[in-house]
Amino acid sequence: MPASDKIPALVRDKVSDRARKVLDVVEKFVNEDCIPADPVYFAQLGQGSDRWIYPPIMEDLKTKAKSLGLWNMFLAKGHYKEGAGFTNLEYGLMCEQFGRSRVASEATNNSAPDTGNMEVLAKYGSEAQKKQWLTPLLNGEIRSCYVMTEPDVASSDATNVQLSIKRDGDSYILNGQKWWISGAGDPRCKLYVVLGKTDPNNPDKYKQQSIILVPANSPGITIKRMLSVYGYDDAPHGHAHLIFKDVRIPAANLVLGEGRGFEVMQGRMGPGRIHHAMRSIGAAEEALSWLLTRANAEHKKPFGKLLSKQGVILQWIAKSRIEIDAARLIVLNAAAAIDAANAKAALVEIAQAKILIPNMALTVIDRAVQIYGAQGVCQDTPLALMWAKVRTVRIADGPDEVHLEQLGRRENKKAAQARDLIQKQMDITDAMFRKYGTKEVGPCARL
Ligand SMILES: Cc1cc2nc3c(=O)[nH]c(=O)nc-3n(C[C@H](O)[C@H](O)[C@H](O)COP(=O)(O)OP(=O)(O)OC[C@H]3O[C@@H](n4cnc5c(N)ncnc54)[C@H](O)[C@@H]3O)c2cc1C
Structure with missing residues (x-):
């Protein structure tokens, strides 16, 4: 089909x-x-x-x-x-x-991260910035990085970033360090989209940051080391720990203006989360195909039976199908909500997808790993690498807990409305008791 x-x-x-x-x-x-x-x-x-x-x-x-x-x-x-x-x-x-x-x-x-960076350039870039960076990115001639996370601060709260962007004549001077910069290992990576602070003392902590476009080969940038993900180097893309030492960048490379880094960053986030989520759905589907293949492998019948003849394995297959199909609807609902308005209006739906899908995919991939026995954890199937990649989605682009807290706070605001409805229903019940001249016997909700 x-x-x-x-x-x-x-x-x-x-x-x-x-x-x-x-x-x-x-x-x-x-x-x-x-x-x-x-x-x-x-x-x-x-x-x-x-x-x-x-x-x-x-x-x-x-x-x-x-x-x-x-x-x-x-x-x-x-x-x-x-x-x-x-x-x-x-x-x-x-x-x-x-x-x-x-x-x-x-x-x-x-x-990613080119897709998010192209969205930034298309949405907020000047004509000169678009010509220099967006056109070659759209043509697939160069690649780029998004440079936000720092080793010395809790970066899931981006107001913590410290990299300094100081004005000096017609330039800005950058000093600081960043890590987990995906794509920096690629020889075609020519652009770093960097978040740092132009105004660290601004009383509004969301106005301290700016985003600046930095040529990857700028003097003063060094790759301190490449980081591994569960032992995988992710070459040639890679994840770099970068040092910025007196890196001089033309002032015209600032995106949108000083203090507008958060605005740009938030404009970048929504659709990217949907893309990661849908790719994770694809990974879960692929894992289920591998699971089905092993469950029906004639040459591997522990205790004389195909694994698909074991009830527990059929349950894994059925649960995986249900979980993937349910999760897909959550992501598509978020995508439809963005289409109906924009990413800002679809915050709740995007957060639901961001949290649910990698957790679901990890469960399905883990079942597939398990059914392959020792083979499932080695290089003979795509499952081990797939698991490592999807596991990082629970951290990258904001850890689960941050999104859960935001969702939880929003949901919790409905408490008064929920209580009022329950109270109203109890009042109606009491009125009915009076009308029919009965008293409560058996189940009857009371606050
Ligand atoms: C494979 C991979 C690729 C990445 N690529 C990039 C990239 O290209 N560019 C880039 O800039 N960054 C990238 N990152 C970094 C990623 O965005 C950060 O790791 C993420 O934002 C979390 O920041 P942190 O690591 O500093 O964790 P911290 O902020 O130190 O948080 C650590 C943990 O604290 C807990 N926590 C945080 N807040 C709360 C809360 N409110 N309630 C309860 N618990 C909480 C969570 O469990 C969280 O995992 C990448 C990360 C990975 C793993």
């Missing part, structure tokens, strides 16, 4: 005929080009210390993706003029397919 026939009934009428056709092309490209290319991509990177190269297969995949019209689908219709003209919901369905492969998002120029 093609992907377009599997669109959940609830959202089917929100997907255009054009998007359905493209979704099927995406699925075919992922199945027949990208997933088979994944091991070749890893092989081209090799095993040695010099894995910070550009695997040649990527350029071939990009050429094929462009020829199929699969390029820059993330820039949503109605919000950006530069994209391929799909809604967030339509792109979300495509993004699920990308999440099944290591190379698919990049091959179609839909990969």
Whole structure:
């Protein structure tokens, strides 16, 4: 059954005929080009210390993706003029397919952190900034990083960032350090989108920050070390610990103006969270395919039975299907809410998806790991790497607890309304008791 026939009934009428056709092309490209290319991509990177190269297969995949019209689908219709003209919901369905492969998002120029950075440039960049950075990013000629997190402060609260951005004539001078800067290992990475403080003493803590565009090869920037994720180096993308020492950047590289860093940062966040969530749904689907394959493998029958004949395994299969399908609806609902207005109006729906989906995907992937026994934790299936990647989504872009706290606070505001409704219903019950001349016997709610 093609992907377009599997669109959940609830959202089917929100997907255009054009998007359905493209979704099927995406699925075919992922199945027949990208997933088979994944091991070749890893092989081209090799095993040695010099894995910070550009695997040649990527350029071939990009050429094929462009020829199929699969390029820059993330820039949503109605919000950006530069994209391929799909809604967030339509792109979300495509993004699920990308999440099944290591190379698919990049091959179609839909990969983070470039997507968020292109959104920033398209939304807030000056014409000169767009010409210098947005055009080559849209063409897939260069890559970029988003540079916010710092080793010395709790960065889930971005008001804590310390990197100093000081005005000096026609320039700004940057000093500080950053870590977990994804993509800094890639030889094609030419742009750092950096959050720092231009006004650390401003009494409004949300006006202290600014965002500045920094050429990756600027004198004074050094890569102190590359960080691993559960032992994976994630080459050639990588996650860098960067030092900024008296880095001089033209003042014209500031985005939007001094003190507007938070505004820019928040404009960047919403749709990106939906993309990560839909990719995680794709990873969960892929894990379920691996689980089904092992459950029905004739050559591996512990205690003389196919694993799929064991009740517990059938339960894993059924639960995985239910959990993936339910989670998908949460993400698509968030995407539809962004389409109906914007990311700001869809804060609650986006947070729900950001929290729920990686946790669901980890559960499904873990079942798949378990069914493969020892093989599940080694390099012979994509599951171990998939688990490590999805696990980081619970931390990156804001840890679960931060989003849960915000959601919890919002929900808690409904307490008075909930209590008033319960009280009103009890008052009506009492009026009914009086009318019928009865007294409470058995269940009767009381506050
Ligand atoms: C693979 C990966 C890629 C990343 N890529 C990038 C990147 O490209 N650019 C970039 O700038 N950053 C990146 N990050 C960093 C990421 O955004 C931060 O790690 C994240 O924002 C959390 O900040 P922190 O690590 O400083 O944790 P801290 O802020 O120190 O928080 C630590 C823990 O405290 C708990 N906590 C925090 N707040 C609360 C609360 N309100 N209630 C209860 N508990 C709480 C949570 O459990 C949290 O995990 C990446 C991280 C990973 C793992």
